[in-house]
Amino acid sequence: MFSFFSRKQERSSITDFGFLGVDIHSHLIPAIDDGVPGYAAALECLQGLQDLGYKKVITTPHVLQDYYPNTSFTIRHGLSELQDAVREAGLTIQVDAAAEYLVDDHFLSLLRSGDLLTWGPNYLLIELPFAVPPLNLEDIIFQIMTRGYQPVLAHPERYSYLKEHPDRLQKIKEQGCMFQLNLLSLMGQYGSRVQQYARQLVEQSMIDFLGSDAHRPKDIEKLGQLIKSGELSILESHQFMNRSLA
């Protein structure tokens, strides 16, 4: 267990995010979810990610029927317009899109219809409600996998009920679910409890992917601060799968 003071004294050899190469979680298609409101902010984020060493971004708008009723069509359309803007701005970073699906009844109907956006070899980014876990989480993971998708649970460190019941997290890990940690969790973006759990999950080698979950230019600025903070030294003895998507 690290103390606050000993952590601050750590030094990391990580000087940018080139060791990941690909970011697989963000909200950078303008005005279709709670992410960037327009192209100026989107391009500022993408320029920032490029400057931080990323070569590619797979951006993942929310699919959350009551608030952000995105479909494969709206996301693909938004991606195409964003790619045009990136080209016109002269950025070299590649931009692709998938989605972040809240696990609910709407998601289950999309799963049955097969109308889901994935990345890499059928990776499917899912998130859970923050207050209460789905009762049948293990069954949902099973359904996703039997339909040929590879589930990747976004930011497991942010669900307090998983921290309180590590057996549930372990169970879905054993079922084959992968986990994506938010980089900014490591510097306390979501509070000190989430920060502590994030470090614990990394140390236990539970994390497969790292993501920015960037919603706005301020988040990219914080990623730059994270590099300087030394908090990334914890990542140095672990392997992550982001690079396999380059």
Ligand SMILES: [Fe+2]
């Ligand atoms: Fe997200």
